[in-house]
Amino acid sequence: MDPIFPGAPPTLVPIVGSDKGFPVRRVYCVGRNYAEHAREMGASGREAPFFFAKPADALLTVAAGQTGQMPYPSRTNDLHHEIELVVALHSGGRDLGPDAAKQCVWGYAVGLDMTRRDLQAQAKSQGRPWDTGKGFDGAAPIGPLHARSSIGELMRGAIRLEVNGSVRQAGDLADMIWSVDEIIAELSTYFELKAGDLVFTGTPAGVAAVGRTDLLVASVAGLTPLQVRIV
Numbered sequence: 001m002d003p004i005f006p007g008a009p010p011t012l013v014p015i016v017g018s019d020k021g022f023p024v025r026r027v028y029c030v031g032r033n034y035a036e037h038a039r040e041m042g043a044s045g046r047e048a049p050f051f052f053a054k055p056a057d058a059l060l061t062v063a064a065g066q067t068g069q070m071p072y073p074s075r076t077n078d079l080h081h082e083i084e085l086v087v088a089l090h091s092g093g094r095d096l097g098p099d100a101a102k103q104c105v106w107g108y109a110v111g112l113d114m115t116r117r118d119l120q121a122q123a124k125s126q127g128r129p130w131d132t133g134k135g136f137d138g139a140a141p142i143g144p145l146h147a148r149s150s151i152g153e154l155m156r157g158a159i160r161l162e163v164n165g166s167v168r169q170a171g172d173l174a175d176m177i178w179s180v181d182e183i184i185a186e187l188s189t190y191f192e193l194k195a196g197d198l199v200f201t202g203t204p205a206g207v208a209a210v211g212r213t214d215l216l217v218a219s220v221a222g223l224t225p226l227q228v229r230i231v
């Protein structure tokens with residue numbers, strides 16, 4: 001049958017060195033994957049990773065050399081930044097082992113898991129879903145993807161966020177509690193993963209609020225930085 005109106009096209013993430021885009025299927029996110037951030041959010045130790053999701057059309061794609069414009073979202077007075085390494089999958093499956101999980105990785109980008117922290121905190125305290133805190137329009141700025149076939153596997157390297165030139169978050173990918181392969185393997189026990197899925201892999205310590213006119217520069221060693229202004 002024909003659709004009664006044209007469906008929304010897939011979100012395409014720009015790819016470094018290509019005029020083609022990466023078509024996004026789902027956006028998964030990992031909570032508390034760096035020990036210091038887990039502690040600042042009230043957890044301790046190596047708890048099993050937990051997951052939430054954002055709509056694919058909540059992505060705010062930013063090409064290399066551009067500054068993304070992120071509207072300050074409604075219904076919050078506490079918009080927080082969380083810089084994260086984003087992993088893009090070109091294949092998937094269910095119940096993957098770590099070796100099979102590794103084969104699913106197509107490439108990497110720098111992302112921001114923007115969070116209406118006041119709404120998330122309210123949802124946590126009331127045992128309600130996180131969607132209003134995490135899944136709003138523009139909640140997932142992402143820079144251009146780099147193919148793993150070009151840059152190799154990312155397992156360590158600086159991850160850093162500056163706001164108006166001051167360092168807010170600084171860590172190392174090696175400090176992840178659960179590695180990229182372990183995250184994908186665990187995630188695949190909950191959901192069948194497929195080509196086009198993105199995984200936001202958690203944030204180091206230092207999350208804090210931003211306001212209108214703030215300029216965020218997010219970087220991961222080896223990747224094109226992501227620059228976003230809150231408007």
Ligand code: MN
Pocket residue numbers: 029030031082084113200202203
């Ligand atoms: Mn996050």
